[in-house]
Amino acid sequence: MIQALDISSSALVAQRTRLDVIAGNMANSEVTQQEDGRIEPYRRRFVTFMTGDGEGGPGVHVGAVEQDQAPFKLRYDPEHPHADESGYVQLPNVDLTMEYIDALAASRAYEANAAMLDVTRGMMQQAIQLFA
Amino acid sequence: MWIERLTYSPTTHAVELAAQFAEQRQKLLATNVANIDTPNYVTRQLDPQAFQASLKDALERSQESSGRGLELRGNAQFSTGADGRVEVRPVEEPAENVLFHDGTNVRLEQLLTDVSDNALMYELSTNLLRGRFTNLLQAIRGSVA
Numbered sequence: 103m104i105q106a107l108d109i110s111s112s113a114l115v116a117q118r119t120r121l122d123v124i125a126g127n128m129a130n131s132e133v134t135q136q137e138d139g140r141i142e143p144y145r146r147r148f149v150t151f152m153t154g155d156g157e158g159g160p161g162v163h164v165g166a167v168e169q170d171q172a173p174f175k176l177r178y179d180p181e182h183p184h185a186d187e188s189g190y191v192q193l194p195n196v197d198l199t200m201e202y203i204d205a206l207a208a209s210r211a212y213e214a215n216a217a218m219l220d221v222t223r224g225m226m227q228q229a230i231q232l233f234a
Numbered sequence: 235m236w237i238e239r240l241t242y243s244p245t246t247h248a249v250e251l252a253a254q255f256a257e258q259r260q261k262l263l264a265t266n267v268a269n270i271d272t273p274n275y276v277t278r279q280l281d282p283q284a285f286q287a288s289l290k291d292a293l294e295r296s297q298e299s300s301g302r303g304l305e306l307r308g309n310a311q312f313s314t315g316a317d318g319r320v321e322v323r324p325v326e327e328p329a330e331n332v333l334f335h336d337g338t339n340v341r342l343e344q345l346l347t348d349v350s351d352n353a354l355m356y357e358l359s360t361n362l363l364r365g366r367f368t369n370l371l372q373a374i375r376g377s378v379a
Contacts, residue, residue, distance in 0.1 A: 106257075106264040113268030120271075151272040160261070162268040211270050214342060218267045221353045222260055228360040229253075232367065 105160070106222045112161030113215040119164045120149045120208045124201050131196040134184045141184045144194040146170035148204075170195055244296045246366050247304050248289055253359035254320040255285050255312065259352050262324050266345055274337035277327040277345075280311055282355065288312070 130144040152165035172195045180189035259280045269275040285306075292304040306314045315321045327339060372378050 106261040109261065109264040109268050113270075116268075117271075151269070153269050153272050153275050160265045160268075162272055207271070214267050214270060214346070217346070218264050218349060221349050222264065225256075225260060225353055225356045228357055232360055232364055 104226075107219065107226075108155070108159065109161040110215045110219040110222065112155045112159075112163060114212060114219070116149075116151060116162050116164050117208050117212040117215065120151075121205060121212070123147050123149050123167060124205045124208065127194075127196045127201050128198065131194055131198060131201075133194060134182075134191060143174050143192045144196070146172070146194060146196045241370060243366075244293055244304060246363065248293055249359050249362045249366070251289060251304060251306070251314070251320055252285075253356060253363065255280070255282070255322070256352050256356035256359060258312075258320060258322045260349075260356070262322075263345065263349050263352060266340060267342075267349075269338075270340050270342065270345075272338065275340070276338070277340050278324040279327050279348075280322055280324050282351070284309055285312060 127146050133144040134141065136142050136144075147167050147169055149167050150165045151162055153162055155161035156163040174192040174195050176190045177193055178189055179185055179191045182191045185191045259282065262278055262280060266277050266279075288306045288309050289304070291308070292306055296304055303318060304314070306312055306320070310323065311325060312320055312322045
């Protein structure tokens with residue numbers, strides 16, 4: 103029974119990591135410069151889920167955080183300091199609508215697992231009352 | 235031990251096995267919900283109706299032989315191990331997914347219905363067990379208070 107709790111909490115961690123990555127994408131959706139000063143837009147990140155808790159137990163975990171290799175968006179803005187010689191600025195390949203929908207899905211999955219945790223907790227409560 | 239002879243009854247054992255089965259199934263259902271967004275994850279399941287049928291057979295066999303232990307057999311999904319505990323071997327859900335292309339077949343509604351069903355089965359088992367223990371306690375004390 104304790105293991106069922108571990109399984110549900112592994113899923114909560116995985117879904118929260120997914121939400122963290124989505125938040126990062128949204129926050130960086132207009133960023134045109136890298137941390138080290140290079141003029142290159144932010145690349146969208148996404149998580150891939152793998153079954154198992156990563157240490158041999160059951161559950162789910164984030165297998166990897168990948169970078170989306172889709173092409174960057176272009177905007178004509180010759181005044182921008184990061185514009186190329188023909189006046190176009192490269193912008194991150196983040197689509198806010200897609201991120202919103204992904205965030206919604208992650209939040210629903212989080213809820214489902216939190217509900218699962220509650221049911222398991224109720225069952226453990228029942229078992230404990232056997233001693234009472 | 236004498237106390238075991240006093241407290242043992244096939245029906246109590248049956249209720250214990252049902253609780254153990256519900257515990258194992260809960261673990262499985264938690265895994266299914268946890269992997270709801272994992273590509274290529276195929277839902278695994280245990281059949282509670284087959285378990286109950288198997289338990290019924292075991293009870294009937296125990297009555298015929300007036301023997302002691304209950305033994306679950308004849309089903310690939312579960313059996314009683316050497317220590318008398320329920321061992322389970324979940325099977326993959328055959329339902330095909332026709333809508334998505336990520337290789338999964340998780341149906342959240344069905345899954346959560348199963349979760350409620352399983353929690354109620356566990357509650358029933360533990361309540362019956364508690365009733366049994368209360369009866370024993372009353373017998374030991376010689377009073378119903």
